[in-house]
Amino acid sequence: xxxxxxxxxxxxxxxxxxxxxxxxxxxxxxxxxxxxxxxxxxxxxxxxxxxxxxxxxxxxxxxxxxxxxxxxxxxxxxxxxxxxxxxxxxxxxxxxxxxxxxxxxxxxxxxxxxxxxxxxxxxxxxxxxxxxxxxxxxxxxxxxxxxxxxxxxxxxxxxxxxxxxxxxxxxxxxxxxxxxxxxxxxxxxxxxxxxxxxxxxxxxxxxxxxxxxxxxxxxxxxxxxxxxxxxxxxxxxxxxxxxxxxxxxxxxxxxxxxxxxxxxxxxxxxxxxxxxxxxxxxxxxxxxxxxxxxxxxxxxxxxxxxxxxxxxxxxxxxxxxxxxxxxxxxxxxxxxxxxxxxxxxxxxxxxxxxxxxxxxxxxxxxxx
Amino acid sequence: xxxxxxxxxxxxxxxxxxxxxxxxxxxxxxxxxxxxxxxxxxxxxxxxxxxxxxxxxxxxxxxxxxxxxxxxxxxxxxxxxxxxxxxxxxxxxxxxxxxxxxxxxxxxxxxxxxxxxxxxxxxxxxxxxxxxxxxxxxxxxxxxxxxxxxxxxxxxxxxxxxxxxxxxxxxxxxxxxxxxxxxxxxxxxxxxxxxxxxxxxxxxxxxxxxxxxxxxxxxxxxxxxxxxxxxxxxxxxxxxxxxxxxxxxxxxxxxxxxxxxxxxxxxxxxxxxxxxxxxx
Ligand SMILES: Cc1cc2nc3c(=O)[nH]c(=O)nc-3n(C[C@H](O)[C@H](O)[C@H](O)COP(=O)(O)OP(=O)(O)OC[C@H]3O[C@@H](n4cnc5c(N)ncnc54)[C@H](O)[C@@H]3O)c2cc1C
Ligand SMILES: Nc1ncnc2c1ncn2[C@@H]1O[C@H](COP(=O)(O)O)[C@@H](O)[C@H]1O
Numbered sequence: 001x002x003x004x005x006x007x008x009x010x011x012x013x014x015x016x017x018x019x020x021x022x023x024x025x026x027x028x029x030x031x032x033x034x035x036x037x038x039x040x041x042x043x044x045x046x047x048x049x050x051x052x053x054x055x056x057x058x059x060x061x062x063x064x065x066x067x068x069x070x071x072x073x074x075x076x077x078x079x080x081x082x083x084x085x086x087x088x089x090x091x092x093x094x095x096x097x098x099x100x101x102x103x104x105x106x107x108x109x110x111x112x113x114x115x116x117x118x119x120x121x122x123x124x125x126x127x128x129x130x131x132x133x134x135x136x137x138x139x140x141x142x143x144x145x146x147x148x149x150x151x152x153x154x155x156x157x158x159x160x161x162x163x164x165x166x167x168x169x170x171x172x173x174x175x176x177x178x179x180x181x182x183x184x185x186x187x188x189x190x191x192x193x194x195x196x197x198x199x200x201x202x203x204x205x206x207x208x209x210x211x212x213x214x215x216x217x218x219x220x221x222x223x224x225x226x227x228x229x230x231x232x233x234x235x236x237x238x239x240x241x242x243x244x245x246x247x248x249x250x251x252x253x254x255x256x257x258x259x260x261x262x263x264x265x266x267x268x269x270x271x272x273x274x275x276x277x278x279x280x281x282x283x284x285x286x287x288x289x290x291x292x293x294x295x296x297x298x299x300x301x302x303x304x305x306x307x308x309x310x311x312x313x314x315x316x317x318x319x320x321x322x323x324x325x326x327x328x329x330x331x332x333x334x335x336x337x338x339x340x341x342x343x344x345x346x347x348x349x350x351x352x353x354x355x356x357x358x359x360x361x362x363x364x365x366x367x368x
Numbered sequence: 369x370x371x372x373x374x375x376x377x378x379x380x381x382x383x384x385x386x387x388x389x390x391x392x393x394x395x396x397x398x399x400x401x402x403x404x405x406x407x408x409x410x411x412x413x414x415x416x417x418x419x420x421x422x423x424x425x426x427x428x429x430x431x432x433x434x435x436x437x438x439x440x441x442x443x444x445x446x447x448x449x450x451x452x453x454x455x456x457x458x459x460x461x462x463x464x465x466x467x468x469x470x471x472x473x474x475x476x477x478x479x480x481x482x483x484x485x486x487x488x489x490x491x492x493x494x495x496x497x498x499x500x501x502x503x504x505x506x507x508x509x510x511x512x513x514x515x516x517x518x519x520x521x522x523x524x525x526x527x528x529x530x531x532x533x534x535x536x537x538x539x540x541x542x543x544x545x546x547x548x549x550x551x552x553x554x555x556x557x558x559x560x561x562x563x564x565x566x567x568x569x570x571x572x573x574x575x576x577x578x579x580x581x582x583x584x585x586x587x588x589x590x591x592x593x594x595x596x597x598x599x600x601x602x603x604x605x606x607x608x609x610x611x612x613x614x615x616x617x618x619x620x621x622x623x624x625x626x627x628x629x630x631x632x633x634x635x636x637x638x639x640x641x642x643x644x645x646x647x648x
Contacts, residue, residue, distance in 0.1 A: 038536045102535060103542075104502075104512045128536050133514045136502030140466060145597035148497040167603065174603045181597040220511055220544040223530065227538040241644060266644030283555070290496065298630065298637055308606055319634050321626070322613065334606075337629050338613035341622055353623035358638075358645040 019158060019179045028182035031057040032092070032120040034111070035068045035083055036130055039227075040075035042082060044195060045126030049188060050086040051196030052153050053124055059155045063089040065120070069110045071100040084201045091204070092118060096211040101222040102130050108137045110211055115142060117209065120183045122161050124153070127187035139185050145178030146185040149289065151192055151312045161186065166289050166308045173308065191237050191293040191316065236285065241267035242296045242317075244287055245275065246310075248303020248324065248343055252280035257347035258302060264355050270294070272304050288313035302343035306331025323347075369422030369524065371413040372476065372483035373446070374469060374504070375406040377430050377437040378494045402437045405489030407559040409552040412519065413487050414445050414560065420524060423447040425476060425483070429457055429468050435575055442570035444562045449573065450476060454580040459593030462495070466503030467590045472583040473508060485529070486510060486549045498551070505549035513542060514551045 033053040036043040050066065057064035066083030070076040072095040080091045094110040111134065115123065123138075125131040127149050139146035147163040151173070154162045160177050161184040167174040178184040236242065243265065245258035255275065262269035270287040271280070287294055289309040295316035302323040304310060311334055314320060322335035323343045332338045339346070379398045402410075413424045426441040428434050429452040438449035452472045460468065473486065486508070488501035498514075505512040513531050517539065521530040527546045532539050534553055580591055589595060614633075616625050631638045 036536075039538075043536060101540065104514075108506075129515050129534055130536055132498045133502060133512070136462075136497075136499040137506050137512065139499070140463065140503040140506040143463065143597070145461065145463065146497075146499060147598060148499060162601070172603055173606055175601050177599045177601050178597050179599055220542055223541040223543050225535075225538050225540055240640065264645060265641060290491075290493075297634070297640065311606065319630065319637070321630060332613045332615070333608040335613045336609075336633060337616060337626070339616040339618060339622060339626055341618050346622060346626075350623040350626065353627055354641075354645075357627055358642045 019160060019177075021180055021182075025180070025182040028119040028121040030063045030065055030118075030120050031060065031122045032065045032067050032115075032124065032183070033088075034123070034125040034131065034134070035066050035079050036126050036128060037068075037070045037075060037079055038130075039225075040071070042079050043126060043128060043130075043190070045128060045131075045188070045190040047086045047195050047198075048190065048193040049124045049126060050083065050088065052188070052193045053122075054087040054196065056122060056153060056155055056161070057089075060121075060159055062121070065089065065118075066091045067111070067114060067123075068093045068095070069099055069107060070095060072097050080206055081203050084204050085198050086196060089204060091206045093206055093208045094211050095208065096213075098211060098213055098215060098218065101225065102133075103218060103220050103222065104133055104137060105218050105220055106211065106213060107134050108141060109213060110209075111138050112141050113209060113212070115183060118207070123183040123185045125185070125187050127189040131187055135185060135187050142181075142183070144181040144183060144185060145176075146187070147176045147178070148187050150186045150188050151315070153186060153188070160184070166312050189293050191295050192312070194295065194316065236268045236270055236287070237292045237294055239268035239294065240296050241265050241298045242270050242287070242294050243267050243300045243302070244270035244272070244304060245302045245343070246272040246304030247274045248305075249275075250303075250344065252278070254344055255280050257344065257351070261300070261347055261351045261354070264351050264358070265298075267296075267298075272307075272310050301331060301335070302347055304331055305329050306334065369416065369420045369485075370425065370481045370483045371416055371422065371485050371487065372425045372427060372473060373406070373410045373413045373441070373487045374500070375410065375426055375428050375437060375441060375489075376403045376492050376495075377401070377428060377434040378403045378492055400433070400436065402440055403489055403492045403494075405491055405493070405552075405554055407489075408554055408556050409487035409489050409550070410441060410444060410446065411557045411559045412516075412550070412552050413485070415557065416485070416519070416522065417447075420522065422484075423480070425450065425480065427469065427472060427476065428452065429460075429465060429472070432577075435577075438575050439570050439573070442573050443567045444560055445566045448480065448576070450576045450578060452578050452580075452583055454578075454591075456580045456585075456588055456591045459596065460591065461596035461598045462497055462499040462503055463597055464591055464593075464595035465500055466507055467595055468580070468583070468585065469500070470504050470507035471585050472578060473504070475578070475582075475584040482547060484524075484546045486547070488549065488551045490515065490551050490553055501549060501551040508547075508549075511544040511546075511548040513544065513548055515553050516550050517553045517556050519550070 033049045035046040066088040076095040152164040243262040299317035320335040321337045322331040425448045491498040515534040518532040
């Protein structure tokens, strides 16, 4: 990725770059999605990518392939089968017991071998710790471009991948191309794209390649794995209702108003980045480009200005409600409902009003 | 032991402003800082040096003014600083950046001994890609340890390192061999204040300044804009939604008005919320 300072320095020279794909890259075809397995479970970001991958493949009139790399046996087989239900035309698979745990060395080997053998034009991975670790290495091995943390992917008129991501320093987005190298690689964070509808479909073609490594070839060893306790993980990314607060709240004490409303709604609470930097809220609660992406049915943002880095984390919400004292706050540009009010005053009465409105129902439910 | 830390000078994001009319970034007068994530890497390196002995080299690629960041790193206690600066490096994306940094690290190796561990931050706050670390590791053939929360053991005789690596859903305890590249997670340590003696030394220290040629670059076409496979085609402001937000005019009962509006927009929500809501 190019840094903003450089974009600022010479936007025109970059925009003028021409596509001149060398002959050796012209054979690169089809869209691939890396299917990430987490201890035998497919990470849902993979299905989210299959949705956007399908759209790109249809536009380009090429195949969509799922790339399954993992331990030999049931889990990888199931991941392959499931990929067809999420729109894959075919599956490439490297399954080997050496791939049980993620290790950079063995996974780069598997993925670069597949790319060099079957030559995709587009390769998408989730921007998870695994996906980022792998994508950076593979792109460097292949000497191709990689655009991180995209919020939108499309193909333009000449068939190039247009990868859009927020850029540094406020409310700007930039669209990045990998004009003359293949594959065009991009990562997308979990929850940025919707999960496509799952349709039961028969298993299609699965092309397998051997890994071609023995354990002694791999220097890095996994000594152990300590799974996170469930209680240590917030469900922010997958919550149906989220209430968040920003700097407009003025103090860490006032952030309690956000937590109280979230509590009454049975919602998860979140915040903008400055609150994490100030130490008011822990980093797992940050929403936005460098925090969590959420897709709730209802998102209530109190005292948040709506910078692009925050917006990209919440754009997938069904209903965005903003409370801000400033009528011109950017958040009103993308929220569905807005109210110009002091959040410190409104949050407590809103909490009470919700409690009054919702409690009869909840009593019915408990009684029923 | 030789520890090398890659740091980047970045504009202080808290003070960045976007020009309201032209939508370009207004960089004038914005102070620069060491990328905050890189301080965790620097502190981790300093701690290892204090424990095992040896030297810490800091390396940055940037404009001549990036010297300030290197000097700052020296005040924290780094032993040597190298600034890679050349107009050929301008406009580099991550692939071109890792070419330049890896080349400079080779030159540093031949002058001062090969680093046992190369450190980078998790990511920068301006580029924000987390790709530069893995790219350097690949180019130099170093074992790669990303998202490291803790270096739990180091055996200089066996040349092995054990780390706790954050992964999806848990922590991996990994063992690999030196030399390796570590990208440190945030909030894993706290940068020291730096001793008075270091501050005095830093003020007088000579910072090695290398051009592309001095760093040992033999292929200029792999540097900067020319060496970057990615091209920024368009920078633009995000579109507003088609319909503007419906504004609830604050009246005597703003809370009720807001709740009514929410349920008018999404009638199904009322039932779902009632189900979610905690019973009191
Ligand atoms: C590389 C990079 C990554 C970033 N990643 C993220 C990210 O992941 N998530 C994120 O959130 N930000 C991120 N940021 C920061 C982002 O650019 C903004 O600085 C940040 O979102 C602003 O937070 P805020 O809205 O809480 O504060 P401010 O921008 O200061 O806004 C406060 C708002 O509160 C309003 N207000 C004041 N008083 C009241 C009151 N009493 N009642 C109601 N409203 C009030 C004000 O009108 C204002 O709109 C990132 C920045 C960079 C450079
Ligand atoms: N120009 C640079 N000079 C030195 N180190 C850098 C530079 N750019 C990136 N890095 C290092 O690579 C890490 C990841 O950067 P990025 O890929 O931009 O998110 C940073 O935390 C730095 O340690």
